Amino acid sequence: MDPTITAFQHSPDRGRGLARDMRVRWALEETGQAYDVRLLSFAEMKQPAHLALNPFGQIPTYEEGDLTLFESGAIILHLAQRHPGLLPAQADARARAISWMFAALNTMEPPIVEFGMAKLFERDKPWFEQRQPMLEDRVRTRLGQLSARLGDADWLDGAFSAGDLLMVTVLRRLDGHGMLEEHPNLVAYVARGEGRPAYQRAFAAQLAVFAAGAT
Amino acid sequence: MDPTITAFQHSPDRGRGLARDMRVRWALEETGQAYDVRLLSFAEMKQPAHLALNPFGQIPTYEEGDLTLFESGAIILHLAQRHPGLLPAQADARARAISWMFAALNTMEPPIVEFGMAKLFERDKPWFEQRQPMLEDRVRTRLGQLSARLGDADWLDGAFSAGDLLMVTVLRRLDGHGMLEEHPNLVAYVARGEGRPAYQRAFAAQLAVFAAGAT
Known part of the structure; x- marks a missing residue:
């Protein structure tokens, strides 16, 4: 079943x-x-x-x-x-791919969700504009670090893995906000994920x- | 080594x-x-x-x-x-314990960290007091749901697992803020974790x- x-x-x-x-x-x-x-x-x-x-x-x-x-x-x-x-067969490579799963969900996603939640629920508040730079900075810091690590590689650690799958879905939450576009390698990375059958x-x-x- | x-x-x-x-x-x-x-x-x-x-x-x-x-x-x-x-031997129980690991890090921790970050970095801002109820509500919603699931059990799903280990460390971040204390079973749960040798x-x-x- x-x-x-x-x-x-x-x-x-x-x-x-x-x-x-x-x-x-x-x-x-x-x-x-x-x-x-x-x-x-x-x-x-x-x-x-x-x-x-x-x-x-x-x-x-x-x-x-x-x-x-x-x-x-x-x-x-x-x-x-x-x-x-979704995971390499070799034990160490598998453990590293799982590191990227947790990095996507526990390091990258929280500031991206916080940024998105403010847009959704606090846009009409008097403090909205003033808080934006702080929230954007938190996202930009993580995007810069991720971009530096990815470099010219296709995926985060060797072959496509569940870590990439989660990371691409997390980065897609930034669609339309302009920050991802500051890192062409991340834009290409997301497109590479989206292009998979x-x-x-x-x-x-x-x-x-x-x-x-x-x- | x-x-x-x-x-x-x-x-x-x-x-x-x-x-x-x-x-x-x-x-x-x-x-x-x-x-x-x-x-x-x-x-x-x-x-x-x-x-x-x-x-x-x-x-x-x-x-x-x-x-x-x-x-x-x-x-x-x-x-x-x-x-x-840190994980049960039986495959289904093991998968459920891993669900709790992700729940601790991806569902419980983000609103708790957001609440803590505001206390740390926005306490002197004019909007701090006005935003507090919203941030506290987000934490309280999750605490209420967790408390309801835990009920009278010692641990989240059978024996102590890595899921409990992570959940206890996430809940400890609320130490001193008073919200955890609204749920005596969660207070006892954290104390049970802290009591382990x-x-x-x-x-x-x-x-x-x-x-x-x-x-």
Whole structure:
């Protein structure tokens, strides 16, 4: 039986693929796993039935037989450890790729989310403009460090891995804000990720959900 | 040869064990691994020698023979996968414990860090007091959800795991802010973690660094 993931019935990003189900869909496609999707309204996400799967009331979750997982990073690591395609076979290289997974989620994503949340929830506040340089600086510091490490390489450490998959999805959250564009190698890196056939299939699948809801 | 981790020469928390080397020390103690520590000044952390180990110029790093890792979550997962004591043996239980590792770092920690950063860097700003309820609400939402899931259990999912280790260190960042105290089961949970002999040894080791620097 195929695993089932959850996703937004009405994604707030209007099909841009920025919700966290996109990462898991991409990982499922990279590893060649078929999957089912259960769509949830915002109200359903806060109901006991979903909180039993994810105590924080978020998507995505992952159900496979008796196993239920939450947290996109954990779901992707689970897939990567069970199927070839997302982690190197050699032990040290595998551990380093996992470092990049955590770097994407715990070092790069927080300042990017904080920047995005301010845009979303504090744009009409009197302090919004004054705080922007501080929030942008935090993002720019991380982008500069990431760009310096990536250099001319295609991926962060050897072949494409789950670390790259997560990093590309995190960087995509900056789409339209102009900061990523200060680093052409990062722009090319994101485009390289988006160009993968597995990414394209995952993107089309989440876009189809939005398109169906919009009609 | 023992692995080497890096830590702050002068920790900004003055020995309270809130820096991220504490987590790794604790994991090393839980798994019974001896380790060396290389202390770094803030200036040294931004030098090429350290950036080669961690492109983001942070502590801790982990060096073991030819392998270098960064990101506390990745280092702890590496230790947990190689030594008994931090992850269940059964595959599904292991995957669920890893879900809690990511939940600690990617769902609980970001709003807690954002709250702490505002206290640290924006206390003198005219908007500080006005933003506090929003930042506190974000933390309280997550604490309430975590408390509801933990209930009367000792640990988040069965036996103590790397997920609990990370969650306890994340919750300790709220020390002194009063919000954790709204959930007695979370207070007891943190105390249960702090009471473990491995935690005590790790805490003493990082405190000794501060004490040596303070004399």
